[in-house]
Amino acid sequence: MVALILILTTSLFFPGLIVRVKSIASGRKGPGILQPIKNIYVLLRKGIVYSTLSGTVSRFAPVIVFGSVAVASLMIPVAGFEPLISFNGDFILFAYLLALARFMMIIASFDTGSSFEGMGASREALYGMLIEPALFILLAGLVVFTGEYSLTGIFNLPGGENYNLIYGLIISYILGNITIIENSRVPLDDPKTHLELTMIHEVMVLDTSGFNLALIQFSSFIKFAVFGSLIASALIPRDLSLAWRLISFVTVQMVFAATIGFLESFRTRFKMNRNQQFILTVTMISVLMFVIILFTKNIF
């Protein structure tokens, strides 16, 4: 339960932090840290405009997107606290629930009959397909490394004799990239772009409004918090005292958000046809990680 509360709290501040860092970096005054969540509050209370072409899919898809991401977040260990659901192979359910969310996003965007949304959906489907192996290979490597089969067990690795900052950093690097790709941020896609032709996530929700848009945006906030928590679990040693664990958890999340903010301020986005290479590179890094683990376990 503590894990869930921590994830939800993080998801409230995370996007605001990114926005804050971006405005500081670009020398603007910028909105407050709570602005994204205030936007969601406003959206929740608005009416909805559906496209005339859309049918039932547009009406139920946002709800399922939210539901699946929320259930996926129940399986994440946070700062040493046990998640609500934990069992052998829970990461498979986690990854496939995110896939369910992606499935729903794609068909919802096609429901409007818009070519722009089709374009975004096409990219989302392809990038999602390409990044999934990276996550699984990383987890497979960690299964070999720890001999555990659940997220809680696997991310128990910093703790006792298994603690290794180098591994933690590599895992964080891979997970960070996966977060960027899952949420379509710079350098894959610029959420602040104004041209529909080059969007990925933003273009898919062009015809989603009000309560539905709020749900989808909040799901993406949760995704940030979820991956941030995994990164924190990979970096923080488990044998710290409760206070230190919480402090380091918050620090890791803030650094993660700040990193994304700085990346978005100082980095340009890729050309669209370079994205596949970028994603495959991340996959290859996680294959390398797997090979390194084989070496350390003397399996080679």
Place this chain on the structure above:
Amino acid sequence: MSVVKNELMSYLLIILCVTSFLILLPSRNASRIVAGITVFAIAAFSSWLAIDTLITAFSGSEPSTRSVEGLIPSLFVIDPLSAFFILIINFTMISGYIYSLDYLKEYIIRKPPVWVKIHYLALVWLQVSMVILPMLRNGFWFLTAWELMTLSSFILVIFDFDEKGTLKAGLSYLVQMHVGMLFLLLAFALSSAGQDTVSFDNLGNWFRDNRNWPMFLLFFIGFGLKAGFFVLHTWLPDAHPAAPSHVSGIMSGVMIKLGIYGILRVTTYLQGDFAVIGAAVIIISAITGVYGVMMAILQHDIKKLLAYHSIENIGIIGLGIGLGIFGTAIGNNIVAAAGYAGALLHTLNHSLFKSLLFYSAGSVISQVHTRNIEKTGGIMKFMPLTAWAFLIGAIAISGIPPFNGFISEFLIYTSMFHGLGNNEFYSVVLIFISIFSLVLIGGLALLCFTKVFSVVFLGQPRSEYKPAPVEAGKMMIIAKLLPVIPVVLIGLLPFLFVKPVLSIAQSAFVPATDTGSAIIMKPMYYIGIASAGLIALIIVAILLRKLMLRKRVITTGPTWGCGYSAVDQRQQYTATSFVQEYASLTNPVIKTGYSKIHYGDDEIFPGPRDFHTHSDDFIRSRIINKPADFMVRILKKGAVFQTGKLQHYVLYVLLFMVLIFILTYLKII
């Protein structure tokens, strides 16, 4: 052990022969009704045998095989593995028959009535042959039933024989099946040489005395041709589009699974070489799965696309079997049991969602009269129930929770990840390959099914429908509802279904251990909880939305067009454009051909243009077409003798006699 009386089986055969004639009676309705009664009767009888076997096998100390005394003593033997396949076959046969009632309606008017009757006759005999196949151990009778299955399904496939390409697809199927038959014949003959009877049961002795993998390979090729493993799959993408939709559903759902049954049956007798065989099966299956779905994504013909997905799913089942064999090799019961159980459950699951998808696709095709998905669109507004059925099937086949496809893939993943615990380089690399391929298959299947569902059912029609499509008939809806129920139930309450499947797998392949079963079963309860949580959250969110929107206005407006308001319905995103980036990525492996005519310099007002994309199965063009063309070229050279003139033939006879005379004179013959 309760034994079915001798007479019962023989009565059954007599009744079957009588009903076969009744189907051929002149009355149009009679054939349908008699066929229906027969299908239900066979299903009821064999399912009763199967369920009875399962109950006795798992209730106590009873031995887990039983024989049905038939014309020849202990010809029909049922063990839990056969019982499982019999149940699957009957379920899909019933839904297929119900579907055919509506589907064949338009043909009854168009076609000569005798074709419809022969179609139903073939349907009944297909069921008979499929149901008795898992019960037969005797090689001779097994191959007879196998041949009966091939012939009756061939007749079902060529139902639309007056359409272009149907007969060719049917013949290609028939020829390839007989190549497979040849391998099976060879395998049976070799393994039973010197024995009194030709039977599966001789395999135990054979495998004990000889190397295991060559014989397994023979069986694998024979059965793999039916199942559609990589390189042997080329008949599938031709035969399924040619066949009527219920036949595609039955063939893809259950008939190709008998190939899987055959492989599993042979596997039960294996004595050694587990590591080699397991590794080979895993690698072949990984290639099968990835290749199947990679090809599927590029298809525009919805039934061809589904056929390629059958190949993909055979790959997933094969991964399970391979992991099972490999688990035995490394002596890990959890890996073995989870692998086999995953394979069995995926066999069941695939029969459910694939028949569901074929039925839904068939309903759409019978309304819009095209299989090309680029010409459809917006069907959900005309046929909401069919669309929902297809959506459920699409989510299930992509292996996404909360439906059944996820459960079987989860079992296979369980097997893989437990296999990683065996810290040997060889096994870790093998498992790595299998994990990578299964993840890739999942992602690609999602890409593929979001494409089909979106393009066919969502948005606007891409061409005008004449007449406007209407919702499928009652029987079609019932036929789709039948598989939908278990698809949802297995997904939501996996522990109820995984337990018996696991017991079947353990009884056939691995000794059951309490700890092993508990480790495999425990996640199922959690998945059930998570699915319940998902549904609860969805309901809560919907209620919350209702509450928040009580006093708000819900309006509709035109789709955002970025300032361009004259959007034509043909400018919607198409299936080709959806997968264009993917196609450019896979171009080194699968060539996508574009055919278009460029604008000339002198064309000031260009006329309409055609643009086509097509992707060829390079396996078919290399392995089937090229050798066949080569043969034809050589044989054509021999055709100079075939002049068609009587005088020449008389001359040949004369020359032949002279030749014989000379050879005899020289004492050569």
